[in-house]
Amino acid sequence: MMFTKSNKYDFDFVKENMMGPNSMKILEEVSESLKLEKGMRILDLGCGRGLTSIFLAKEYDVTVFATDLWISATDNYGRIKSMGLEDKIIPIHTEAHDLPFANEFFDAAICIDAYNFFGAEKDYLKNHFAPLVKKGGKIAVAVPGLKKDFTNGVPEELQPYWFDDMNLYSCDWWYNLWKTSDLVNIQECKELNCFEEAWKDWLMCDNDFARRDIGMMEAEGGNYFNLVSIIATKL
Template sequence: MKFIKSAQYDKQFLLDNMMGPNALKILEELTVGLDLHPGMKVLDLGCGKGLTSIFLAKEFGVQVYATDLWITATENYERFKSLGLDELITPIHADATELPYAENYFDAVISVDSYHYFGHTPEFMDAKLAPYVKPGGFIALAVPGFKEEYHSNLPPEFLISWGAADLDTFHCCDWWQTLLSHASTIKVDSVAELTCMDEAWQDWLACDEEHAINDRGSMNAGAGKYMNLIAIKATKI
């Protein structure tokens, strides 16, 4: 697809604030077909430096709760304020396993490049995330993953940049489908590959951030042919 919305954002601003493959392109593809509109309360879970929160506020006019554990609320607030978005985005510093919200509060949850860190256990969805979504609300997740399950025989390209433990939470579409099918509080609508993987990764590798520099070894050696970006969409029952 053509990333018309993402292309409007300042390239240097994106490079300065990326924490992984280009989250705006991932989010632009993830939100195709989603009913996001002004007045909705949206949890952006694992928002990092807030690029996805900025996109959600600017492109859809929703009220965003930008929640992250690694980046402080103050740092993100200053970024949102500098863009004139502080009235649409509320920064929250919180652990995804201990969210400080009321149950049935959100119309939607969006999570880009973070759910795999904390949501890879069978109980997480029912116990830790779905309770905060209104019945009929939706959950849209984008996670990095594999084309197939390679953990028992990792391709050598991976080991140039990463150890086996770094890839523990990377899985294939079928694995995620099976995991989330056990959740009793959601209906899984789709689990599918995103088309933006190559573009999103190339944007990330162009950053001078230390993790991007480290990732270049494996990706330049061809690790990308085994990898995936996965979109998961579900509805709260």
């Protein structure tokens, strides 16, 4: 991929606000499978410091509800104003099981590099995420994942870096979880091509989490990890 959209943004700004693999590049690839149109109302769940919300508003001229638990709405509003997007992005501070929106309020719902922390629950999609999207609207998720699910426990070389709620699974695992919902029709479930590029950007960041992940990615050695995208249509 050339990343013609995400490479337009100041890389120092992007690095300063990344919270994992470059979410703008992940979203750029995911959005190729969506039909986002001017004026749409989009839920950006788990938006972190707002990079994905800024990308959506800038590139597609949509209205974005930038929703996160870990980063305050006030913190994100400062970044939104600095980009001149205060009329396009509404920051929301809430937990993923307590989303303050009406059913069928959004034209599309997107979650980049966060859904694994809450969406691996059996009925999360049905009870909390899909109902918020209009019939015919798109639901798009991208998460860190595995090429193949671990069948004999976490490999020894990864154990020093592992924690219980990472919830890393394969494409097949996510597909099988989503296909149980009668609210969506799965459009695609695949590995993303931006894996190396998105991770390279993250490991260049000057923070303790990125520095910790350098060791993890060296131990992983290209053997286990990928990025999984799953896109569905609301029925």
